Amino acid sequence: MTFLYCTQGHENPPVNKFCQECGNALPIHVGKIIDNRYRIVRCLGQGGFGRTYLAEDITQGNQNCVLKEFAPQDQPGSQLQKAQELFEREGSVLYKLQHPQIPRLREMLRSNLSGKEFLFLVQDYVEGGTYYQFLETRKRQGKTFSEDEIRELLLQILPVLSYIHSLNVIHRDISPDNLIKRQADGLPVLIDFGGVKVLQATAFAWLNYKNILPTRLGKAGYAPEEQLKQGTVAGNSDLYALAVTALVLLTGKQADELYDTYNAVWRWGEINVSPQLQAVLKKMLAYKMRDRYQSASEVIQALQSATPTPPPNPNISRIQTAVVAPGKQHSPPRSQLHNIGSQVLAAVFRVPSWLPHSAKTFAATLAIGLLVAGGFHFVKFLTEGNPLAPLTKGLPSINNNPSKLLSRRQALQIPEAFFNNLVNEQFYNKHPELNKRNLTPEPEDSQLRAEWQTIGDNFINKIEQGKVSKDALSKLGSYSQRDAEIWRQKARRGELGNYTLNKLRTATDAKFYQLFPEERRNPKKSLLLGQIWYAIAADKVSELETRN
Known part of the structure; x- marks a missing residue:
């Protein structure tokens, strides 16, 4: 028999939900589904609030996520309430934080397990x-x-x-x-x-x-x-x-x-x-x-x-660094943004160094909206350095040249940083041997540059096929769990007719997977393509609001 142990080390039979000696909550059983959505895979550890679990979101193709539990403990009611307030405050702080190097808080939820109420924070799982x-x-x-x-x-x-x-x-x-x-x-x-x-x-x-x-x-x-x-x-x-x-x-x-x-x-x-x-x-x-x-x-x-500047590598181009900025309510003065923007985070985002200079303004806050709820705003800067060499003559004769690709993206009002990073993601997933190095304007990279442009062109073809509105596309990179919560509230108020959030999700899934069928089989869902899902949902919400 496999025994379960509470935080005090007391031994319990596997059928128990709470310790038979102290009453503390025991680990949630593997396979248990919380809130009809999150299936427990294993316990990751024990913290000050309770346990942390690896779970699968069964509504999102079994995506891995983390459930942080606030488990009721045997303590006075006033202290329990204050501990709960601290746990909820942790959630409110995480909702506030919007950065690609901070795990996204998906939601806070309450669930009744065996007659006792539990609180959970649901976060992205970082592999x-x-x-x-x-x-x-x-x-x-x-x-x-x-x-x-x-x-x-x-x-x-x-x-x-x-x-x-x-x-x-x-x-x-x-x-x-x-x-x-x-x-x-x-x-x-x-x-x-x-x-x-x-x-x-x-x-x-x-x-x-x-x-x-x-x-x-x-x-x-x-x-x-x-x-x-x-x-x-x-x-x-x-x-x-x-x-x-x-x-x-x-x-x-x-x-x-x-x-x-x-x-x-x-x-x-x-x-x-x-x-x-x-x-x-x-x-x-x-x-x-x-x-x-x-x-x-x-x-x-x-x-x-304090760092000596190394000689430039002729095979790998470099870009200037940019800062991830907070939302508008926290925006520093423009001069301060410029000062900070010259300092940080080249490794997070990449802009193809061989694109025309007009295509190289760069927004480093792209992934903020992908990861956590809240405001989103761009900090743009122009890359500096030596003028770019012209594209090599004799490139394959293809329609999706850089200038045309840029014009098509702009016509659809797709944010530049979002587009570049989405294409980069698909390109480098296809070419792991490149180790995510930047492409150069040299002849040896001509085929790779052409392939990058083709990926971008194919993506725009799908967007045009799906007839996603420019208004929805212009917000790519800024959608978050907060949008889903707003839609949920509208559905509850009857503003979406007979549509519930689950119906909205089903309708959005159908259109999304029609455009990107490969994602249905992809165990590691793309957060960037997930923004397209949000854009499709936003259009559906607008349509339903117009009807009603």
Whole structure:
């Protein structure tokens, strides 16, 4: 017999839903379907609120997702209510965050299991391993992370911190096991916002919350002293924890092994790192908050100025970096956007370097709308550098030349960044041997460029075949769970006639899979094509509203 164990370690028969000794909730059985939608695959772990499960969304082709549970515990009612409020606040913060390197919150739901009400957060599942897991693997091989890898990690994750800090959100729990290296593109993804603190929350409310869940205050050795002892946090508290994470990955040692608590200094003699990177990390780790960098963008500037510029690779073109910006209500001044926009995140999005210069304005906030509910806005910039070489003469005679492709996209009002990334996704999935390198204007890439353009042309053909409206297409990249929730409310109010959200989903599925039948069999659904699904649904909603 396989026994079940509660959080206190009490043994229970497999038929039990709650512990026979303490009454705490037991793990949900594998195969159990929550809310007629999410089938439990396995338990991923235990956290401060409850367990985290890997589940399949049976309404979306068994897509993997994560269910974070708030499990009722044997505690006074007032504390239970406050813990529930904190759990729901975690959800509200995740709804607010809109970044491609933060897992998308799909929904919050309530479900009655065996007479007790549970709350769940449903998030996208990020396939990949944590940096802690990668470090442990390397240590078994006698290796750790190189300085170049650490620089790359910092430059890839600092824009994420810049973004959340612009929304007055502090993560407070950065460490190697809260960073996942995403398998799809190798980018770091910031997880576990269970410890976030919204600075607008009142001191009284936070005092009550932290009395309930003191473990959420950050990890000893990673969090700075002001956070652990006084509960004081700011953006550079996260920078401190990120610097500790860098040292642990560089050395393979635990954080407390690298810090001399008696003299309150870091043991730099045991840390093999260049003077340039050491200077940056030292400032991130300053004991006093005022002596640290005051923003993630300052660290990015310091890293870039401390990094020698390598000679350009003639076979791989480069693009400037761009920032993922918050929604309109949080938009910084234009001058500040320009300053930030020159600093971050080249690795997230790619623009074909061989397209005409007029086609190369770039919006780095594309994936925001794909990942989390909320506002969406573009930050555009022109790539800089040497003028592009003209396309090689003698390219295959095809109709979908860059200029025509650009004109067709513009005529349909499809956002440029969305279109480029959708074509890139399909192109690089077909050519994994390219390792996602940028195509060049050189003769050896002529066939690849032609193929890229053909993919783009075929996509536009399908959009025209589906007769998706320009209004719906113009919003590609900004659709989110919030739109679905708005449609659900309209259906409940009778504004869509006899259409329920399920009927809307069925009608949208039929048209979507008619245009993209290959997606029905694709176990890894494309988030980018998912935006087309939303556009089709938006048109259907408009049609139903007009009828009624």
